Amino acid sequence: MLRTGAEYLAALRDGRRIYYGGERVADVTVHPAFRNTARSFARIYDRKREAEHLGAMSFAEGGEQFTSWFLLPRTRKDLEQRAECHRRVAEWSYGLLGRSPDHVPAFIGGMAMAPELFDANRKGFGRNLIDYFDYLKSRDLFACYLVLTPQGSRDPKMYRDTGTASPALAVVSEDSDGIVVSGLKLLGTSAVFSDEAWIGSLIPLGPDQIQEAVTFAIPINHPGVEIWVRESFELRASNKIDHFFSSQFDESDGVMVFDNVRVPWSRVFCHRDIPLMRDMYFKTPAHVMGNHQSNWRFAEKLKLMVGIAHRACDMAGVINIPAIQQTLGRLAAAEASLLGLMAAQIDQHQSLASGHVHVNRRFLYAALQWCASNYAQVAEEVRSLMGAGPFLLPADTSVFDNPQTRRTFEKYWGLPTASADERYKFIKMAWDLLGSEFAGRHTQYEKFYGGPPHIMDLYSFFNCPWNERRAAIDQIIKDMASADDLTAPQNQAAS
């Protein structure tokens, strides 16, 4: 099934409990903090059905059509199709929707390639996982995930022990029907726009956190579940010219609150198994397939930023200065390097005994590390190229409503490379992406979405073939003359 945008929007009106401060949001599809972004997500559902996109965005199985982000890859061609699907979704949202509908299925699909791991915890959990993946796939559902315990309530051996009761989500009881959970989970990016939530933990749990060692899925409107969202940038955006991106691509972040929530066993995938809580991401292709989507999304955002850099220099009349061209060249080289790493992930894909394939782990983690470590610097560099440009403009679009201010603005603000009107639109758009509070959230997102920055380096540490690297060093040392050789007569003679 390929849902329409209208069907997707209708499903959001399901009585979900969302709190904006003290206000209970009745309907995200009409609320001014969410309605435009809800439509941006709906557009993804409509566009993938259009004739020009249908080939890349869907596949046939058993006489039915499904979205490509649910394709479990068995060949290089499958990986290419998935990559193109991620790329198009990212292009349609300028890489600004990090948790677009293709993100979480890539994780769960990665797990579905190795379901036996779950049965080792409890027989039937592997079946639950496959059934859940098929459930999402057959209904074309949108899932978010919250895989972090709250700050201040983590493994006391590694983190500060606050000595207070932990607010972390934990199992409070269980019976033959399922489990009951209470507590907080973070961070639900896109949760208010999703149909389903996957709840687990990507960070290691300590032995005394066994009640928190649970992974399950629930519908967003499940009884007892609330989402507490951060301040909305869309709400503050006055119009699509002054705030082009924040007015329609504010995916929202929220904490999920669980108050005695019942989860049936059929939706539980891990219970009281601390190693499996993480192994399901790292001993299956889940983490690499999920972050492959993140890489494509980042690449589209980077292309946009590189384009802004060039246009900004052109407008400021500095494009012919060699030092500026050098800066632009560095940005272009960074973009090309990332695209090269993306191609290598597919070119050197890896296979599983099950017959499935996944993207190359080392190239994936190299790309992830590069993106997380360099976004802030790239954004800063492009913003610098804009100089004082953003502060030379009138406050807002009302300048065009008054004939007198409009005439003056058009007379004095025009440039050889852009009319006053074009200059206004470009700079407002670029500042929304690179200098606004919305931009600040993106800088934080790019640094943390895949985990804290030190982990980004460690993924590459854990996946490097160190023995191979060290073998050459050991050989050189072995081939070197021994200490005895150094004092042999011919050496003495030579000296």
Ligand SMILES: Cc1cc2nc3c(=O)[nH]c(=O)nc-3n(C[C@H](O)[C@H](O)[C@H](O)COP(=O)(O)OP(=O)(O)OC[C@H]3O[C@@H](n4cnc5c(N)ncnc54)[C@H](O)[C@@H]3O)c2cc1C
């Ligand atoms: C905008 C945004 C969206 C997000 N979306 C999602 C989502 O959709 N789903 C989800 O589950 N999570 C999401 N996350 C959460 C993300 O996974 C976490 O931010 C990340 O794992 C870091 O955890 P933390 O924020 O609790 O920071 P903490 O772990 O509390 O760290 C605080 C600071 O200490 C540093 N630090 C911590 N431990 C160490 C160490 N051992 N060595 C050195 N430095 C250390 C960190 O780098 C950081 O600077 C999102 C985060 C952001 C910012």
